[in-house]
Amino acid sequence: MAELYGESPLAARAEALADSSVPGELRISEIAFTAQIALRVDPKSSAAERIGTAIGAMLPNQPGQVARTGNLQVLWLGPDEWLLVGSEGSGEQIQATLVEALGEEHGSVADVSGHRTIVEVSGPKSRELLAKGCALDLHRRAFTSDQCAQTLLARAGVVLLCRDHERPSYWIFVRSSFARYLADWLTDAATEYQN
Known part of the structure; x- marks a missing residue:
């Protein structure tokens, strides 16, 4: 192998x-x-609130804003798009946290590292x-x-x-x-x- x-x-x-x-x-x-996870979700949805609670920082809602929490940075890329950046090896954990918080609501989570x-x-x-x-x-x-x-x-x-x-x-x-x-x-x- x-x-x-x-x-x-x-x-x-x-x-x-x-x-x-x-x-x-x-x-x-x-x-x-670095771990880089793309997130798309309606910022006014309950899923966005759950995601904010799960990661420890609300999703930025203004152009160019960045939120930091622990080793995670959340970059605003568009009205319903963010890039979450974490330390090496943290991608699976970030992705799992986002998917769980998203639940059955419309949105997407993708590892783009x-x-x-x-x-x-x-x-x-x-x-x-x-x-x-x-x-x-x-x-x-x-x-x-x-x-x-x-x-x-x-x-x-x-x-x-x-x-x-x-x-x-x-x-x-x-x-x-x-x-x-x-x-x-x-x-x-x-x-x-x-x-």
């Missing part, structure tokens, strides 16, 4: 991402193998770097902690999450098929910050 082996979409770019980081200014790395990987960009130069390829206003007054947006970064469709605006830290959710392209773009765009 063959042994199962998993490799993250950016395993081959890990060294290049590390090399493009600048101590104290900019850090670029992959956050691989293999669909996207996460690139973390942090440090004082992170906003400046991302602004080179993203049309969003990333100033902390406009795009603050626990806020997300679906946007384009270097012409790749991404979900951008601001984890901390004081010490700038962003997670970029990018489709696995675009991950290497985006990593190459980030390393190239970060060249000017290196001595």
Whole structure:
């Protein structure tokens, strides 16, 4: 029997991402193998309330809002769509919790962990770097902690999450098929910050 082996979409770019980081200014790395569960449900339904109770945080109801509870982040992606992000290995538990809370009501729960990987960009130069390829206003007054947006970064469709605006830290959710392209773009765009 063959042994199962998993490799993250950016395993081959890990060294290049590390090399493009600048101590104290900019850090670029992959956050691989997070649990990512897509949820679709009517936000006004009793199922949405049960889900909020089950996960320990009500589902965000405003564009770009993010709720955090324990190791779980809930990103608003649309009027009836959320992405729940948890630690590696927690996908089955999150999915089971959501399915149980959904019950017989109309909705869907799908494990999409293999669909996207996460690139973390942090440090004082992170906003400046991302602004080179993203049309969003990333100033902390406009795009603050626990806020997300679906946007384009270097012409790749991404979900951008601001984890901390004081010490700038962003997670970029990018489709696995675009991950290497985006990593190459980030390393190239970060060249000017290196001595």
